[in-house]
Amino acid sequence: MRYLSWILPLFLLQVNNANAQNAYNFNFNHSLWDSSTHQKMTAVCTPSYSDHTFIFGKIKITRPVCHFDKQCGFIFNDTSNFIQSGSYTIELYAELDSISGYRKLIDYKNLSVDMGLYDNDDACTFRGPGTVSGDLFTRGAYAFVVITRDGATKTVKLFVNGSYVDGFSDADFDYAVYDASKTLRFLQDDNYSTGMECSSGNIAMLTIYNAAIDDATVKSHYAALPESLKIKPAEPIKK
Numbered sequence: 001m002r003y004l005s006w007i008l009p010l011f012l013l014q015v016n017n018a019n020a021q022n023a024y025n026f027n028f029n030h031s032l033w034d035s036s037t038h039q040k041m042t043a044v045c046t047p048s049y050s051d052h053t054f055i056f057g058k059i060k061i062t063r064p065v066c067h068f069d070k071q072c073g074f075i076f077n078d079t080s081n082f083i084q085s086g087s088y089t090i091e092l093y094a095e096l097d098s099i100s101g102y103r104k105l106i107d108y109k110n111l112s113v114d115m116g117l118y119d120n121d122d123a124c125t126f127r128g129p130g131t132v133s134g135d136l137f138t139r140g141a142y143a144f145v146v147i148t149r150d151g152a153t154k155t156v157k158l159f160v161n162g163s164y165v166d167g168f169s170d171a172d173f174d175y176a177v178y179d180a181s182k183t184l185r186f187l188q189d190d191n192y193s194t195g196m197e198c199s200s201g202n203i204a205m206l207t208i209y210n211a212a213i214d215d216a217t218v219k220s221h222y223a224a225l226p227e228s229l230k231i232k233p234a235e236p237i238k239k
Helices: 002-020 215-223
Strands: 023-026 048-056 059-068 074-077 088-096 102-107 116-120 123-127 143-149 155-160 163-169 183-186 201-209
Touching: 048 201, 074 201, 088 102, 102 123, 123 155, 143 215, 155 215, 183 201
Parallel strands: none
Antiparallel strands: 023 201, 048 059, 059 201, 074 183, 088 143, 088 201, 102 116, 102 183, 116 123, 143 155, 155 163
């Protein structure tokens, strides 16, 4: 029994670590690559990079961030079927230069419809199933936006800066799952709105997991931002 008393926690730790590695982490260190998996996003326009200083209490971190102009977001094409099951978590750490009116954060349907995740007058809104909101955005300030979807229950949850905002059921795969294009678009508006509902800004981190993490883990990831934002020098990409 003594043997089992320490081997079980070790086993659970290994399982949790294994699950935590099922992610694409884009840290925008003068690159759109995830240097661990060699996955790449595409920029709608040519991105530019500059150093930004983040302050968390007494912790100060200076690192590159990626600037995007209005309607110049980023595209993730899931050619490897990483989140095809419908279970995923997306963590977005970015700031918008404008939060007046609708500003699209995530588009799931390859710009063909108006549905998706927005900032709307400093609130988070998931257009389609109804309003999911919380007055948590500030113009020019970075926000940690997390959306999770459980493929088994079809439950979608939204968090901003570590706090649960609201959720809804996506039972018919209408709102929070990509279509046959297997494409997620970030910070780019759809054609339905003629590309007007978006903002320029900066992005420091985007992580995509192939599982829905729970509320406690979202809080822990938000608390760990000072460590997560630290980056090593860019590594050469192995092709």
